[in-house]
Amino acid sequence: MTPEAIAVVIPAHNEEALLPPALAAVTAAAGHPALADLRVMTVVAADACVDETAKVADTAGASVLLRTPDCPVETSSRLRPRAVGGFGDHLAQLAAEEGAMH
Template sequence: MTGPSSIEAIAVVIPARDEEDLLPGTLESVRAAAAHPGIGSVRVLTVVVADCCTDATGDVSRAAGALVVPVRFRNVGQARSAGVRAALGALDKGRGSVWIASTDADSTVGTDWLAYQLARAAEGWDAVVGTVTVDRWPPDKADLAVRYRHLYEMSRPPAGRPWHHPHVHGANLGVGSRAYAAAGGFPPTPLDEDRGLVDALERTGAHILRTSDCPVVTSARSTPRARGGFGDHLIDLDSAPLAASGNEAAS
């Protein structure tokens, strides 16, 4: 487990592919989270992994003070892994002293997002697996929004009881660097790299908190960057017959 006083730095890793439009909002939300009083003197380093970008993603990121790691993977698992390596190298901290927070370039985190994860690390959790909420539903997608929320929330217990949800999102994930290394890091897969990491954390005995207490807001855009990921899940759900969608589960 992560010790109560062992976190010396936080690395926020964001993979991006041609995200000059949405990324500024993401980076501003991370900046606000890094300024939360609960962070104290802990250093926060934001790393943007610009994967095969042809737009101003790198310039936007540098202007916001982020470390930019240009790669040509077209693979989100490799991109997240490269971002973690770059962050740990730049921070030059001892093993186990860095908290790795992962989000996405089309998402915005709450002002308490990093403080919440840091507090859970102090309690001894090795990883925090959070939920997402979807914003900016197109006006003609009201039915899709209802269907999505129903499927996503179907395992939630009655009010007042904690929800140990089944979801895994790279947009809302945190892990201590010692547990991350023991699990082998993000697998180099083009899909489900977040779930692959959490599965490995479970196999290695990490202390994992699944919680909906600090959700991240993500977009419902119809042009997702990672094929087969969350965006495609929404597209598939929108096109599925109503009866069939009732048997699916959101990732």
């Protein structure tokens, strides 16, 4: 039987500097014993970024959803729930700047 999964979605727009601490926070939280029976997947929704946000996320092992500048916001907003829905049974959202808080 496949274990339940939780997808942690981090919406990001030009967040290459703030993303590493956010991804580290998710990784640390995913290692908590209470989550031992869950698959924890990190998804970065890179929103028309012109920096290295997507590359930073990919290098850290996160799945990346890209919205390019030519994709209307209405279209990406409509598609995002369906795209993310394939990642897990549960969904959590974290802003990149939240992971950088001390």
